Amino acid sequence: MAKIIIGNQLTEETVEGDRALPAEYLTYLAAVTHRLAWCAEADDIIVLPTEPDTEFLAYVWKRLGIEDARPVVVVPPPGRRGSSLLYDDRLHHPDFIRRVGKLAAERGADRLFPFYVDAGIAGLAEALELKDPLPAYSFLTAGGNELVNSKTFFRTLASGNGIPVPHGRTVNSAAEAADFVRPLLRAGHPVIVKQDVHGGGYGNEILAPAEGLEGYGAERVTVLDGDAAAGHLSDSWARHSHDGRRQVVVEQYVDGSVPIYIELYIADDEVRTVGHGEMRMAPVNNGLVIPPPSAGLPSFPGFLDQARRIGETVRALGHRGPISIDAIVVPSGEILFNEFNGRVGGSTHIHRIGDHLIGPEHWADRALIARSRCGWDSLAGAVATLEEQGLAFDPATRTGVVIAGDSHGTPGPSGQCLIVAHSVPEARAMEARLVEILGLEGD
Structure with missing residues (x-):
């Protein structure tokens, strides 16, 4: 049966007030949702916040064979906030409900595939009268999706199951946070303060005891000495804690670490590995390297085993569907876990492309680099250039460049290219050629 894909990138509480993201970034996120086209199958319905490039859709349908x-x-x-993202009032608009209901009946669409499950998705499922809208629907709409997207709950679950995490704690007040942060800053160690529910590093802040730390996984770095920690955290607490409604995670920030992830799919009877890779942060997520270069470390098999333990624990809780688990490789080679996200992620469409064009366990014999924030004047022109230069993906060799995301309707570059090669060095060399022939912005 067909499905209804919903490109709802963010929860309602992350788009207003002092947590609101810049308008340009919201426009970028709208374009990012177009990449969900790669998750489609025959006769699916795709709900997006903005119109995608029709040339991009034709490109995807051809390569998916649909x-x-x-x-x-x-x-x-x-809606009242415009059309940057799929806010609740847009998903509940009567005209939209009628149109999707009619299409669902015509195409036999009987389930939802949302980016994120929240009240808006629950309301949409009810309005469309879908009997079994998505796996573990009752768990997710009863607050389960909050649990599997919560940084504070992750620390609790990981700590209780012996999963290694960075030195840190979950705190309830600015004073409690300052008690943890102060001695670390005085000793010369940076700290990261994490909002409980957000994504891509936004909402996080690194507190550094001296200049020079670039950092990743946070939207800002603030230089601060230990004596000023209490005042700064008091001033910023409303932002960090969602106006006091949520706990906050504070952790020692390990400079020089490399962020990695593993994506799993939680089914009734198994936990399946979808793929794993390294996140390129500049300073927030800007692409992927698959498999991660750290896969050769002695600690990596343990990382895979521990990730599956997390997946099995989450399965026992009642979650079903995709979940991405993030970790860091510290300079010593040890791997520490730091959060999970029980939703469709930035790697989901990449692994879908890998499965379809390269084959299951595509990370085993191919290296992939997903380069985000690519731009071109014409997608057709970009595709033609790739073909002329011999860089377009070749199904026979299972190597080359795939256009993974369009750059349509945004003020800045929002496209994405997926480079497929036999090895990471070969993929990096291919990426350098790609940057040159398409005139992409450098790193």
């Missing part, structure tokens, strides 16, 4: 039963894209009317 040109004869192509999915249909639906963009709801604008």
Whole structure:
């Protein structure tokens, strides 16, 4: 049966007030949702916040082999916040509900594939009268999705199961946070303060005792001495704690670490590995390297085993569907876990491309680099250039460049290219050629 893909990138509480993201970034996120086209199958319905490039859709349908039963894209009317993202009022608009209901009946679509499960998705499922809208629907809509997207709950779950995490704690007040932060800053150690529910590093802040730390996984770095920690955290506590409604994670920030992830799919009877890789942070997520270069470390098999333990624990809780688990490789080679996200992620469409174009366990004999924030004047022109230069993906060799995301309707570059090669060095060399022939911005 067909499905209804919903590109709802963010929860409602992360888009207003002092947690609001810049308008340009919201526009970028809208374009990012277009990449969900790679998750489509024949006759699917795709709900997006903005219109994707029709040339991009044709490119995707051709490579997925569904040109004869192509999915249909639906963009709801604008809401009170405009049309940057799929806010609840857009998903609940009567005209939109009627149109999607009609399409679902015509195409036999009986389930949802949302980016994130929240009240808006629950309301949409009820309005469409879907009997079994998604796996573990009752668990997710009863607050389960909050649990599997919570940084504070992750620390609790990981600590209780002997999973290694950075030195840190979950705190309830600015004073409690300052008690943890102060001695670390005085000793010359940076600290990261994490909002409980957010994504891509946004909402996080690194507190550094001296200049010179670039950092990743946070939208800002603040230089601060230990004596000023209490005042700074008091001033910023409303932002960190969602106006006091949520706990906050404070952890020692390990400079020189490399961020990695593993994506799993939690089913009724198994926990399946979708893929794993390294996140390129500049300073927030800006691409992937698959498999991660750290896969050769002695600690990596343990990372895979511990990730599966987390997956099995989450499965026992009742979660079903995708979940991405993030960790860091510290300079010593040890791997520490730091959060999970029980939703579709930035790697989901990449591994879907890998499965379809390269084959299951595509990370075993191919290296992939997903380069984000690519831009071009014409997608057709970019595709033609790749073909002329011999860089376009070749199904026979299972190597080359795939256009993974379009750069349509945004003020800055928002496209994505997926480079597939036999090894990471070969993929990096191919990426350098790609940057040159398409005139992409450098790193």
